[in-house]
Amino acid sequence: MGYTLDKIAKELGLSKTTVSRAISGKGRISEETRAKVNDFIKEINYRPSAVARSLAASRTFNVGLVFPADSALGEMPYFQTLMTGVCDRAMEYEYDVLIILADNDGISALKHAVRNKKIDAVMVSRCEQDSKVINFLKEAAIPYIVVGDPMEPGVPFIDHDNEGAATRMIETLIDKGITRMALIGGGENINVTHSRLAGFRQGFINRGMKADENQIYLNMHKSDRMDKVLKTAIAEGAECIVCMDDMLCNSVLNCLHNDGLSVPEDIKLCSFYDSNLLSTSKPSITSLYFDAKKLGAEGLSMLMRNLDGEDVTNLTLSDFNIQMRDSTN
Known part of the structure; x- marks a missing residue:
């Protein structure tokens, strides 16, 4: 039997709004009602659709991973390995990764994704000096983290030593x-x-x-x-x-x-x-x-903490061989 919010509400004798609030954790409902709903959805193994989950949490459940548009083929092993770490860790947070090409030659794709609210947060895979990408993100109302030392204060980053x-x-x-x-x-x-x-x-x-x-x-x-x-x-x-x-x-x-x-x-x-x-x-x-996969995974975790409003300390990984x-x- 496929359950929807409507079916769950009817089954429990509650309103659809009350069920939605219980699932999202937002809104004023009693703890008894919240527990009742959560126990039931666990019993039926209910998972809200991506659209419903997004609406309930006011999030897209997408993060943007910015790659330089000029990256040559020979550079791809690093970026591919980094991306694997990011995507694997994002799955643990039930997030999807949107690849965005942007660098000092152009950031229109990044602007589009941020301004149209297609992503909740951004990870930048490469640091350029006087970076248009970083300068834009500093002004945008969106959490972000940079892979590589930006060599300027106030920019959250993770890097290898x-x-x-x-x-x-x-x-x-x-x-x-x-x-x-x-x-x-x-x-x-x-x-x-x-x-x-x-x-x-x-x-x-x-x-x-x-x-x-x-x-x-x-x-x-x-x-x-x-x-x-x-x-x-x-x-x-x-x-x-x-x-x-x-x-x-x-x-x-x-x-x-x-x-x-x-x-x-x-x-x-x-x-x-x-x-x-x-x-x-x-x-x-x-x-x-260097373990680029670990770098990507740890960076994604930092980004999620940033997104949740936690203070994030810059991190330099020193486990090279x-x-x-x-x-x-």
Whole structure:
């Protein structure tokens, strides 16, 4: 037998409004009546429809997950894993996830979702400097959280300890006797680039050395300069190419292969991010492993607490692992 609010109300001898108030937990009814309704719906295993639940709670039961519209295919392993964590945790809260593409090149989709009340809260998957996404959310009357350190006060965020992990990687390489390194980095408009750059420099400082600033090459995503930059870095004495992420590392591998250079015989190689993009690389690549799925899940939980009006403390996850592999032997 399919139960509706009307049928439940008739069965219990109550009004439809009273039943709705008991289910939603809102409105003035006696505790005896509320218990009567809740006991009955448990007995019949009643679950309100999404529309009825939404109307009763004044929520959409949707959260928006903002992805950058310019994310290249090589970046997708991270975003896909993050999304898996978000979606899995959202299911526990009986929420659905709406994917929204927005970045500094355009936020119209985000504006549409917020202003038309299609979502209850927003998670932003990437931090850009002077972010149009974050600036809009700060003014909008909607709970939100950012994945990545926004590097400004008052913005709730969750992040991996990218700076600390990069520092530890560089220290480990130096301890192995690898001291002449070139850094291949991403866009300067992305906050994680600056966190990883700070870690790169700090690793040298912690070992009483100084990074060669002439061997730091940023804005290398989607760059046609890669081959030229690598030849310059190697000619100037680099014995190891350090890449800020797996996408850059994969590009470096391809360039080195095309130039007839072998890893690690001719040049050593490592990455500040490990994903399945590098899982089949020969040789295996020394890299930093972060649990992006956990990051997404923990971020969603923070967002739900924010939505429920709780004070949310920013969280930095420090459970990274250094995967020492053949590329730095």
